Amino acid sequence: MSTARLKETNVRIVRATSAFDCGGRCPLRLHVKDNVIVRMEGDDAEEPGQLRTCLRCRAYRQYIHHPERLMYPQKRTGPKGAGQFARISWDEALDTLAGELKRVKQSYGVGAILLMTGGGYLASLHRGGSAAQRLLNQFGGYVTHYGNISSEGAVWASLTQYGSVMVGNSREDLLNSRLILLWGWDPARMISGTNTMYHLIRAKENGARVVAIDPRYHDTAATVAHQWIPIRPGTDTAVMVAMAQVMIREGLHDQAFLDRYTVGFDRFKAYVLGVEDGIEKTPAWAAEISGVPADTIVALARTYATTRPAALMDCQGPARSAMGEQYNRCAATLCAMTGNVGRPGGSAGGGLMGIPVAHMFRAPGIPAGKNPFELEGPKVKATLDIRKRVIKRIHINTLFDAILQGKKGGYPSDIRMAWSMCNNYLNQTGNSNKAARALKGLEFFAVQELFMTAQARYADLLLPVTSAAERSDFMRPWPSGPYFMFSNRALAPLGECKSDLQIAGELAERLGIENFNPYGEEEWLRRLFEGNSDLKTHVPDYEAFKRTGIQRVQLKEPVVAFRKQIEDPENHPFETPSGKIEIYSQRAADIQHPLCPPIPKYMPTPEDRSDPLAAKYPLQLITPHPRNRVHSELYKVEWLRETEPHRVWINASDAAPRGIADGDMVHVFNDRGRIALPAFVTERIMPGVVSVFEGAWYAPDEKGIDRGGCANTLTRDAYSGGGAAVLNTSLVEVVKEQS
Numbered sequence: 086m087s088t089a090r091l092k093e094t095n096v097r098i099v100r101a102t103s104a105f106d107c108g109g110r111c112p113l114r115l116h117v118k119d120n121v122i123v124r125m126e127g128d129d130a131e132e133p134g135q136l137r138t139c140l141r142c143r144a145y146r147q148y149i150h151h152p153e154r155l156m157y158p159q160k161r162t163g164p165k166g167a168g169q170f171a172r173i174s175w176d177e178a179l180d181t182l183a184g185e186l187k188r189v190k191q192s193y194g195v196g197a198i199l200l201m202t203g204g205g206y207l208a209s210l211h212r213g214g215s216a217a218q219r220l221l222n223q224f225g226g227y228v229t230h231y232g233n234i235s236s237e238g239a240v241w242a243s244l245t246q247y248g249s250v251m252v253g254n255s256r257e258d259l260l261n262s263r264l265i266l267l268w269g270w271d272p273a274r275m276i277s278g279t280n281t282m283y284h285l286i287r288a289k290e291n292g293a294r295v296v297a298i299d300p301r302y303h304d305t306a307a308t309v310a311h312q313w314i315p316i317r318p319g320t321d322t323a324v325m326v327a328m329a330q331v332m333i334r335e336g337l338h339d340q341a342f343l344d345r346y347t348v349g350f351d352r353f354k355a356y357v358l359g360v361e362d363g364i365e366k367t368p369a370w371a372a373e374i375s376g377v378p379a380d381t382i383v384a385l386a387r388t389y390a391t392t393r394p395a396a397l398m399d400c401q402g403p404a405r406s407a408m409g410e411q412y413n414r415c416a417a418t419l420c421a422m423t424g425n426v427g428r429p430g431g432s433a434g435g436g437l438m439g440i441p442v443a444h445m446f447r448a449p450g451i452p453a454g455k456n457p458f459e460l461e462g463p464k465v466k467a468t469l470d471i472r473k474r475v476i477k478r479i480h481i482n483t484l485f486d487a488i489l490q491g492k493k494g495g496y497p498s499d500i501r502m503a504w505s506m507c508n509n510y511l512n513q514t515g516n517s518n519k520a521a522r523a524l525k526g527l528e529f530f531a532v533q534e535l536f537m538t539a540q541a542r543y544a545d546l547l548l549p550v551t552s553a554a555e556r557s558d559f560m561r562p563w564p565s566g567p568y569f570m571f572s573n574r575a576l577a578p579l580g581e582c583k584s585d586l587q588i589a590g591e592l593a594e595r596l597g598i599e600n601f602n603p604y605g606e607e608e609w610l611r612r613l614f615e616g617n618s619d620l621k622t623h624v625p626d627y628e629a630f631k632r633t634g635i636q637r638v639q640l641k642e643p644v645v646a647f648r649k650q651i652e653d654p655e656n657h658p659f660e661t662p663s664g665k666i667e668i669y670s671q672r673a674a675d676i677q678h679p680l681c682p683p684i685p686k687y688m689p690t691p692e693d694r695s696d697p698l699a700a701k702y703p704l705q706l707i708t709p710h711p712r713n714r715v716h717s718e719l720y721k722v723e724w725l726r727e728t729e730p731h732r733v734w735i736n737a738s739d740a741a742p743r744g745i746a747d748g749d750m751v752h753v754f755n756d757r758g759r760i761a762l763p764a765f766v767t768e769r770i771m772p773g774v775v776s777v778f779e780g781a782w783y784a785p786d787e788k789g790i791d792r793g794g795c796a797n798t799l800t801r802d803a804y805s806g807g808g809a810a811v812l813n814t815s816l817v818e819v820v821k822e823q824s
């Protein structure tokens with residue numbers, strides 16, 4: 086469209102992006118007329134380097150202008166969870182929330198106030214959780230959660246092994262690889278940095294061999310893999326340990342690399358060869374556990390050890406399990422055994438894949454070198470906030486158990502009220518039925534949301550918030566970057582929506598906290614920019630950044646994690662206590678936690694295939710991330726629903742004896758709950774395993790059957806030794822629904 090024509094039609098083009106927790110960050114050009122996005126376009130940069138828009142961002146307009154967006158404050162009128170609400174004024178809403186905060190503080194103390202924040206909006210200024218944390222800090226304190234529901238296993242592993250969470254290479258480095266192992270990694274769906282697939286496809290065209298090791302034959306495997314190795318959930322470590330055994334027995338490992346850069350390989354070797362426990366971890370041993378044939382393991386070990394450089398790409402899905410951190414630690418150990426750490430075309434493993442440029446997660450949740458375990462006993466972690474006030478934290482995957490059990494269950498306090506924003510944890514943490522019970526029992530629950538989500542239905546008070554299109558903000562891409570985004574405000578707030586920051590500011594006035602939100606958006610952003618060394622380093626011209634919406638960072642060469650440590654070890658030790666890669670970790674040993682051994686190990690866990698419970702619930706459930714949503718976000722968008730119906734994946738050999746045909750309505754169940762959804766009978770999942778994408782909205786009917794098909798109705802609210810949420814470790818049974 087010509088500029089003249091645009092002027093005539095009063096269409097503005099706004100450079101923006103979304104703030105979803107979606108694995109990428111798409112530059113968007115929003116065409117706006119009369120406060121409505123009428124059309125959208127993606128990045129207009131030339132190839133290579135154009136950042137292709139994903140399907141979720143292509144549906145952004147449908148999301149922002151969805152008819153079910155919350156448009157005004159509401160209070161509960163029916164029973165808790167019934168979703169019956171009536172419209173109220175902002176004054177009434179804010180007076181109510183401020184009043185409840187004061188009442189609960191006065192009656193029970195601040196330990197009775199739970200703040201729930203999450204990854205709903207990943208940007209700088211308007212990140213809802215930050216405003217609420219700042220407010221409650223000034224109010225006197227609160228209880229909140231710790232542990233990343235997402236990647237705590239990988240964080241633990243990377244910090245233990247490397248003392249750093251920056252374990253990734255920039256994606257164009259894949260072009261230097263001769264072998265790429267997609268070990269529980271499906272970037273065609275979860276993105277892992279916009280353009281990761283582009284580089285993976287180019288790497289394959291460049292001659293790299295690609296092998297997918299996954300219970301599912303996923304989209305990335307279908308696109309680029311030469312070989313698919315199906316593996317039972319939770320058994321990756323066994324296969325990796327057996328690969329180490331093959332390398333050691335055949336002398337294929339890089340002993341010089343191990344001697345120079347690592348500590349503790351001998352301890353690991355003793356375990357692998359069975360010196361420690363009398364069991365040599367042979368391919369036959371691992372085959373029995375994992376379902377991967379022994380000769381496949383032998384061949385994989387030989388190929389991986391002799392094809393250099395090779396990138397073993399472990400990620401977070403398999404780590405979101407009952408001993409998840411062992412998988413990432415063992416992957417990192419194989420990377421060291423093959424000398425691939427710090428080398429172009431190689432990889433360090435560790436599962437996080439981030440590079441230290443323009444990276445959203447640059448500030449790690451846990452500082453390097455800190456013991457990531459609970460500081461005050463098994464269920465509580467205390468941290469000092471900026472004002473040196475101790476904030477008690479509960480592990481994210483036991484949040485609702487803490488509400489139900491309080492002090493008598495070993496938690497820091499009895500929680501009476503919760504205030505929530507940017508999360509849908511009832512839906513997204515383990516055991517949704519328990520979560521629903523917990524939320525019903527609260528004296529008061531306030532939720533700031535864009536939609537009446539599964540969790541929002543349990544609120545006493547609902548506050549409508551603006552979307553990313555109604556605010557300006559700085560945003561960053563997921564791990565691989567490298568670029569910064571300035572997302573320009575495209576729309577005036579829709580309906581009566583307010584930003585989380587504005588809400589916190591108006592609450593502050595009611596709580597007698599002064600000067601909480603002293604600047605307008607424009608000035609806040611300027612000040613944030615001035616105070617952010619990362620932005621200051623890479624963005625030479627603020628006005629140009631704002632105008633174009635993006636600052637790309639030109640890398641002279643691909644970023645390779647730990648390159649300096651490998652090329653110049655004398656001057657660049659690893660950030661571990663020993664200064665080396667810790668295959669044996671004294672810090673882990675000191676914790677003396679039986680589920681967190683100092684070397685990576687395979688250990689059986691509750692609800693794996695060896696659990697006696699498997700007699701009753703013989704199928705292992707995995708719950709990967711959905712292509713057509715961001716977790717539970719975008720769930721209501723019709724365009725996206727059409728792209729992939731919500732179904733349970735089941736192998737034909739499991740479906741047939743149960744009388745299940747493709748498309749049949751089935752129940753997936755265990756002792757925690759029961760969901761109803763259609764079956765997808767397919768060879769794309771291995772026998773004995775079923776898969777339900779996470780994020781569909783929990784919707785129990787009058788019999789308690791979750792008709793929404795929320796994966797977490799079936800999962801456990803527990804965490805591994807290293808703090809990983811065990812969302813991929815559940816046993817279930819599947820039956821055809823009786824009509």
Ligand SMILES: Nc1nc2c(c(=O)[nH]1)N[C@H]1C(S)=C(S)[C@@H](COP(=O)(O)OP(=O)(O)OC[C@H]3O[C@@H](n4cnc5c(=O)[nH]c(N)nc54)[C@H](O)[C@@H]3O)O[C@H]1N2
Nearest residue numbers: 107108269271275318319400401402403709710712715716
């Ligand atoms: N479209 C979309 N993209 C997203 C998100 C989203 O919701 N939607 N969420 C984003 C977020 S917050 C995150 S943390 C990342 C998550 O990214 P990941 O954690 O990598 O994603 P998952 O989908 O959980 O799992 C990845 C793969 O692991 C496989 N898998 C599961 N269990 C096992 C196992 O035991 N062994 C092996 N070998 N494989 C296993 C699954 O089949 C899947 O193919 O994705 C991000 N990207």
Ligand SMILES: Nc1nc2c(c(=O)[nH]1)N[C@H]1C(S)=C(S)[C@@H](COP(=O)(O)OP(=O)(O)OC[C@H]3O[C@@H](n4cnc5c(=O)[nH]c(N)nc54)[C@H](O)[C@@H]3O)O[C@H]1N2
Nearest residue numbers: 203204205206235506507508509513533708716717718779
């Ligand atoms: N079974 C299973 N469960 C999982 C996973 C899994 O692999 N399997 N993956 C886990 C992972 S990796 C993650 S990261 C979590 C994600 O867990 P959550 O962060 O709880 O997931 P979302 O569905 O993204 O919920 C974000 C909510 O924030 C709201 N929101 C968006 N923007 C704003 C805003 O600006 N202000 C406010 N107040 N609200 C906003 C959205 O409408 C949405 O309801 O899920 C975890 N749950």
Ligand SMILES: [Mo]
Nearest residue numbers: 106234235236
């Ligand atoms: Mo995540």
